[in-house]
Amino acid sequence: MNIPLNRHSPTPIYLQIRNYLSRLIQSGKMLSGQKLPSIRVLSTSIQVNKLTVIEAYSLLEADGLIHARQGSGYFVNPKTTVTSGLTLRSNFSPSQEVIISQGGGSFFEQYTTSIQARRQQNIIEFSSGFPSTSISDNLQRVAKRALAKAGDTLFREDFPQGQLLLRQLIAQMLIQQGLEVSSEEIIITSGSQQALSLAMQYYLRKDDWVIVETPTYHGALGILKNLQAKVIGIPMTAEGINLELLEQYLKSHRPKLIYTISTLHNPTGITTSLAHRQALITLARQYECFILEDNAYEGLKFQPVPPPIKALDRYDLVTYISTFSKTLMPGLRIGYMVVTGEHHQPLVKQKLLNDLHVSTVSQVIVSEFLASGHYRRHLNRLRISNLQSRNVMLQALESYFPDAIAWTIPKGGLFLWTHLPNHLPIQTICSEALSHNVLIASGAAFFLGQGYPAMRLNFCHTPEDIEHGIKIIGRLIKNYLTPSFISVGLSSQEVSVSSMR
Structure with missing residues (x-):
């Protein structure tokens, strides 16, 4: 294969190779299932180092365009097409109401209910925020190799900010996502939940104002309630948090912190544009407000997304949080936070007071996945599987849900968000669904x-389970959906602001 390379270009050679092959694949000039040149053959033909080809192929894997077969080489992935007739335009348009409260309190109940349901084989568990629990023999082999290589280091205490190798590997991964960061600016945490707790404890005190998106991750609401913070819920639009209302409350209440999920928002699945992210950080700087960016699902994107808000941060306003719990194995409990400037050392000290350091066993396992390239390959398989499952669920929603129901079209992640007509008895529907072994x-x-009224639906299930579960939920909704419900459903788009100040 002859790839035209400009060796004087500022674009690295490996990126030129990746970009050229990406165009061939996406244009259809390289067909599904076609084998790519071997690393040795391509490096010889275009006169580059083998490591350069490996890096290019690794990026194509991360893009979901190719996959590796052990002992056989690299092959073009089949194109995942949407089922014929499927509408890929979201009709999500909720009313714009600001809510002010002290936080939420149902995270414990939802989490424990979900864990109990996952212990039962006959339950279709749509309520979870975690991926499928299946794990391949390949993942088990990587974990065993990591433990064997670590030796007696597993039995030693470690630094509160985490092992250096893991932080270096995470920094390399983040650079590919557009976030330039050093290993010295990363803190390893026990999942992203601990990172959220540490950051919120650091930035907030009792009765401080904080802004969140409405709806938002219920685990964060639980932390804010424990901190006795005053929480302003700014509504989500189809493009992200309502920036007009955000500025209004930044000006009137001068909050200390904005909590946002910019990529694959939990629970709506929405990903904001680069322009939206730039506007958000501009407002934060103007009103001297910190940002906590929680992108736990970013690794599960189906297509490229803008760099994190943290990548736009020049004033140390943004703390970035993510995790491997949603992409690798939830039980490893490895998350991380990117903290720059004067905030880094105080948060390291706070981390030490919480649990000394994260499990060394978990850290070496994740390091091995990242260093060996298995993590990228695992992500690619997961993305392809999730995209197929999402499309199956979207088709099932169109087939079995009434026209009065709206839903988002997530570009990745694990779940989508359904918006139901007002006054629909959602709790009753959830109880009745559980009696049919479907947990919502x-x-x-x-x-x-x-x-x-709304539901968050995890689409990481078999097509058969998705079809069966959505059919049951759709039937239950129709039982309660009378013409009067339809008339008060989803049409309101006027902005209404709570009078609570």
């Missing part, structure tokens, strides 16, 4: 107070 996450958990 009621949207009420993701609101500060009284939000609109």
